[in-house]
Amino acid sequence: MNENLKYWLAINKIPNLGPVTIKKLWEHFGSIRAVWQAGAEEIWKVEGLNRPAAKAFLEHREQIKLEEEWEAVEREKITVITLEDENYPKNLKYIYDPPPVLFVKGKLDFEKAVAIVGTRKASHYGLEVSKKLAEGLASVGIVVVSGLALGIDTAAHQGALAAGGKTIAVLGSGLDIIYPPQNRILAQDIWKSGCLLSEFPLGTKSEKGNFPRRNRIISGLSLGVIVVEGQYDSGAMITAKLALEQGREVFAVPGNVQSEQAKGPHWLIKQGAKLVETVEDVLEELKFELPAVPPPSSSAPKALEIKQASLNLLPEEQKIFSLLSREPKHLDAIAVESGLSVPQVSSLLMMLELKNIVRQLPGKFFVISN
The missing domain is CATH 1.10.150 (DNA polymerase; domain 1)
Structure with missing residues (x-):
């Protein structure tokens, strides 16, 4: 030692x-x-x-x-990095209040990192966007940083892992107390390829006052912070403001203008944050190069058409399927757009669910499966 x-x-x-x-x-x-x-x-x-x-x-x-x-820390097989160590993350070291000690489970080894943060009460849209952005970042070798919370954070970690990439989960507790407990299995998956990280000594419980401190680490490790969903006074907005203070880039994903969870990102966009629709928006702003890909064939059919053609759907099933997307749509709206009765549409949707190509969300909303 x-x-x-x-x-x-x-x-x-x-x-x-x-x-x-x-x-x-x-x-x-x-x-x-x-x-x-x-x-x-x-x-x-x-x-x-x-x-x-x-x-x-x-x-x-x-x-x-x-x-x-x-x-x-030896019993828990945790690595400890201090301010005087050469492997202390450089981005984090030069913020105003860098953590004197970092507790690490896994491997803290990266060159480029981007944070994805947002509300615990995420919409289906928010979860999908968070996961897709994380997948896109991880697929080009960028580490995804988030806070292991339910909602947007969880989707970001899952997206990075799904792409075979690395992700860092920054905790607001000691590393021996995983919070929320629902994410214990996810935490294990994270530290196998990336790491769990905290500045709090072992035995520290997750308390409200710990999260702003955690948030400065999330932004401090990263070159930029993407806010997917969150109210104006949310923790995600605290992270965005800390990122600005630290000289990081701030990105925001637009949402439904009627949703409270869109107020935070929309306010950031009004203040000059980069509007994000795809991962390319983030890579372009941070001057990251995309890997070269061959141009698509002009004769190639659209992905949805490919999926429809390969499923052998009956005409009425195909009609319902063509009205759906990754954006949730209510049963009543599907009935109106299809010209069919609600019982007919319900029956057809059930058949599409059995074929694992449509998924029902709470409140009788439907989306196409991945």
Whole structure:
């Protein structure tokens, strides 16, 4: 073990001692060990030091067992990266308040990363867009960063994994407490190819105040942040504002003007954020090159026509299928557009569901399956 590591771990456990104060002390004394061993008089002399934080350090220092945290991270097979390490992410290192310690499960190794964030209460549209954007980014070697939350975050992680790419999940808790618990299996899949990451010591529970701190890491690791859905005062908007403060690019996906979850992205677009419809919009703005692909044949039929032709659908089934897309459509609207009765349409949709080409969503909305 690096001798300094136990001091980084110990100082990171002190409550009310923030990253700015820790960095200031480290820079003043020249090493974290010197900080830990400094006398009270030396600590109080540090210029511009947050006084309550300094008091917290002096009061709690004697209560912490230096070896305890290190033994815990070894048991959990967690890698620890500190501000003085060469492999500390460069993008993150130069924000105003970089985390002094990063706990990593998996492999934190990347050159280019883009964050995708948004609401937990995502629409079907939002989930589809998040997943598709993540797939597109991962397919060209860009790491997708998000926060493991339900909704947009989950879709982003899943999209990156589906493309065989890497994704980083930044937690608002210790790495031994996966939150939300519904994403434990997803978390395991993530750290097998990418990593789980947190600045919080092991045993830290997921609390409301932790998420703004987590969000600055999500944006800090990334070259840009894509907001898919979120209300104006949502956590996703906090991440977008932090990204602007850190000099990152901000992207926003337009949504339904009647949806509360579109208010955040729409406000960002009005303020000058790049409007995103496809992954190419992001790659172009960040000056990433797309891999060369052969031009499509002019005689090639559209994907939907190919799918319809290969399914051997009955005429009425084909009629219903042609009215559907990835955008949810209500049963009543399908009946009106098809000219058929609601019972007829319900029966035809059931047959299409049995063929696994149509999927029903809550509220009698329907979409084509992937």
